[in-house]
Amino acid sequence: xxxxxxGDITPKALRAWELSCExxxxxxxxxxxxxxxxxxxxxxxxxVQDWYSNNHACLVAxxxxxxxxxxxxxxxxxxxxxxxxxxxxSSSQGTKAFHHWAVEVESLNVLLCxxxxxxxxxxxxxxxxxxxxxxxxxxxxxxxxxxxxxxxAWIEQICLLDExxxxxxxxxxxxxxxxxxxxxxxxxxxxxxxxxxxxxNCTHACLPPPLTSDEHCLLSDNAGCFKCQQFFxxxxxxxxxxxxxxxxTYKML
Numbered sequence: 001x002x003x004x005x006x007g008d009i010t011p012k013a014l015r016a017w018e019l020s021c022e023x024x025x026x027x028x029x030x031x032x033x034x035x036x037x038x039x040x041x042x043x044x045x046x047x048v049q050d051w052y053s054n055n056h057a058c059l060v061a062x063x064x065x066x067x068x069x070x071x072x073x074x075x076x077x078x079x080x081x082x083x084x085x086x087x088x089x090s091s092s093q094g095t096k097a098f099h100h101w102a103v104e105v106e107s108l109n110v111l112l113c114x115x116x117x118x119x120x121x122x123x124x125x126x127x128x129x130x131x132x133x134x135x136x137x138x139x140x141x142x143x144x145x146x147x148x149x150x151x152x153a154w155i156e157q158i159c160l161l162d163e164x165x166x167x168x169x170x171x172x173x174x175x176x177x178x179x180x181x182x183x184x185x186x187x188x189x190x191x192x193x194x195x196x197x198x199x200x201n202c203t204h205a206c207l208p209p210p211l212t213s214d215e216h217c218l219l220s221d222n223a224g225c226f227k228c229q230q231f232f233x234x235x236x237x238x239x240x241x242x243x244x245x246x247x248x249t250y251k252m253l
Contacts, residue, residue: 001021001024001038001039001041001042002017002020002021002024002039002042003042003044004017004042004043004044004045004048005044005045006044006045006046007045009045009048009075009076010076011072011076011080011081011084011111012107012111014068014071014072014075014076015110015111017043018068021035021039021064022064024038024039025038025064032063032064035063035064035067036059036060036062036063036064036067037060039064040052040059040060040067043071048071048075051074051075081112081115081117082117084108084111084112084117085112085117087108088105088108088109088112088119088127089127091104091105091108091131092131092132093131093132093133093136094133095133095238096238097159097162097163097166097236097237097238098132098133098136098158098159098162099155099159099162099220100236101128102128102155102158102159105124105127105128106124109124121151124151125151125154128155128158129146132158132162133162133165135165135169136158136161136162136165139161139164139165140158140161143161145157145158145161160213160216163211163216163226163237164210166226166227166237166238167210167211167226167227167237170227170237170244171207171244207244207247208229208244208245208246208247208250209247209250211226211229212252214253215229215252215253218253219231219253225237225240225242227240227242227244228240228242228243228244228245229244229245229253230242
């Protein structure tokens with residue numbers, strides 16, 4: 001059975017354990033009346049085990065859903081739902097990629113599932129739309145994405161637009177940092193090696209074309225970075241330590 005290790009009991013930890021237990025019941029075909037008995041011993045915190053032992057007769061007779069209600073009622077602060085809701089509604093995109101931020105907001109909303117504080121897709125839509133980055137907001141309202149009615153399709157289109165904004169911003173920043181060669185203040189002298197063509201000094205100016213939709217999906221599916229365009233990276237576009245691929249040697253993914 002899934003295990004909840006000793007330590008602070010948080011809404012996130014309890015929700016993860018609850019989902020794991022439900023998957024366990026489904027895979028093992030555990031009868032409804034036996035579910036609490038099967039997993040209650042996997043709450044390994046000594047204080048929780050004492051509570052379970054003292055109330056065993058009452059708790060073991062409950063359905064798993066009712067048991068989780070009792071666990072939350074006893075071990076979480078009475079204001080936990082309000083705190084999670086406040087954290088969710090006060091969040092904004094900031095410097096995060098829109099996709100990562102949207103997942104964070106949706107994850108907080110999952111914790112509120114079944115409570116009066118849980119947001120519908122319509123309210124999630126409104127929150128994400130009104131708290132995205134100002135640069136993304138400007139491009140969003142000049143596009144037709146706001147007309148999309150399907151929530152998941154709407155999220156996907158904004159993610160693509162956000163990546164385009166990030167790439168455009170990076171290219172502008174790179175162009176502003178690039179400085180042309182300045183004339184020398186000293187007399188020219190012959191050197192033993194031939195000078196390199198000016199084109200070899202091209203760095204920031206040689207940027208690849210924007211990613212296509214297929215390339216974007218390929219990178220997304222393989223933990224890729226949209227800046228350096230490498231797969232299976234542990235960084236994102238915002239904190240990428242690498243430069244863009246060189247346009248001279250660039251090949252489509």
